[in-house]
Amino acid sequence: MSVKLLYFAWVREKTGIGQEQIDLPADVTTVAELIGWLKERGPEYESAFEKAHVIRAAVDQTHVAHDAPIASAREIAFFPPVTGG
């Protein structure tokens, strides 16, 4: 499955990229599993997702919990807690 990943704020700075299109292995089915899989991809991902519990995720532009399924997602975003307003 091909999916667009987006990174914002310090997650973006640590991965070094704002977005990328990746092919997801079939056994990666939740946000938490995706984070685990990304951490294997290199030291920059390892560093970006080191404190995985503080990182928020959105699937197709909707906030989700880490145990949310990602099947059929077109766009998955990772970012720190929001600080607008």
Next chain:
Amino acid sequence: MSVKLLYFAWVREKTGIGQEQIDLPADVTTVAELIGWLKERGPEYESAFEKAHVIRAAVDQTHVAHDAPIASAREIAFFPPVTGG
């Protein structure tokens, strides 16, 4: 004692005057006594102060209760509950 009395809103409309200077008898010492004394002055005052309990008073431009003393007051105002804002 000479004191300025002011009337606002429907209290003013009922007494027919906005303000007047009166000489207060020595035995009129509280707001409630003043209301009682005013009601004796004529049908327009009788009507204005008929529902005495809803009428608010201010002594020298400060809200007071009906049992407040009026000794040394320069200005006493009577009006309905306020409805600004």
Next chain:
Amino acid sequence: MIRVQQRDFDIGAEIEGLRAGRTDIGAIVTFTGTVRDSAMGARVSQMTLEHYPGMTEKELERIEGQACERWPLQASLVIHRYGPMQPGENIVLVITASAHRQAAFEAAEFLMDYLKTSAPFWKKEDGAETGGWVDARESDDTALARWGPEKKAAE
């Protein structure tokens, strides 16, 4: 700062005046009260606000002083109009500015609640079907009660 005036006010200009040149403000709340064209289902063609000159200014200053004691405000403004007004026109403006939003929101609500129950203004409505002096709303006393009894003006 308080102002009692017959003429209209410009909300945008008042905000700009309050914040001009300042970089310590983080939150600005404004409340504007306006004349509605109906009340209790009856049409209102005009409203007139009577007030008690002298006491009005004193009360607004007292209320604003209390808000500044209770919340860390960097600036505040209360403007209240009197005289005849048409539906859609401004009646009252409250502006509060603080470092954080909660103080600004709470102080603005406090100012409005106190103003509604202790500033000496009286509304008279003119309309085809009804009209006359507006009765005080019990909900205004209820709104006031949440700020605690100790600061309420004697009545």
Next chain:
Amino acid sequence: MIRVQQRDFDIGAEIEGLRAGRTDIGAIVTFTGTVRDSAMGARVSQMTLEHYPGMTEKELERIEGQACERWPLQASLVIHRYGPMQPGENIVLVITASAHRQAAFEAAEFLMDYLKTSAPFWKKEDGAETGGWVDARESDDTALARWGPEKKAAE
């Protein structure tokens, strides 16, 4: 109505746009968030807001929709800026208009509380002494909790 934009906004003009020609509004509340020149005691020379284009608009619309479901609003507007901003500049504007003041105040606070915790914006501060990404404040989650859990976005 929501808008996400880099350019500044004119509070007075936005209020006028929302109320123009209307006589059914009785209360207008605005909240303006502005850039402060200090944070946690450290000087801030500039702030940059990053956001998630697409999701930002979606979240703001969702939040505004919830406010309109919960309160009888005659009009509402949320404008949020992104990009670099200097101390004193506007960041966000919320306007709510209703027949009565309580609905307008509550809806504006609700919008700000939700916006602070669910709209995808991230602040980065530049300063002489410190700087960097701003941490989320626990008090924002506390503020949100008062509106009840049922409407909170999944996280």
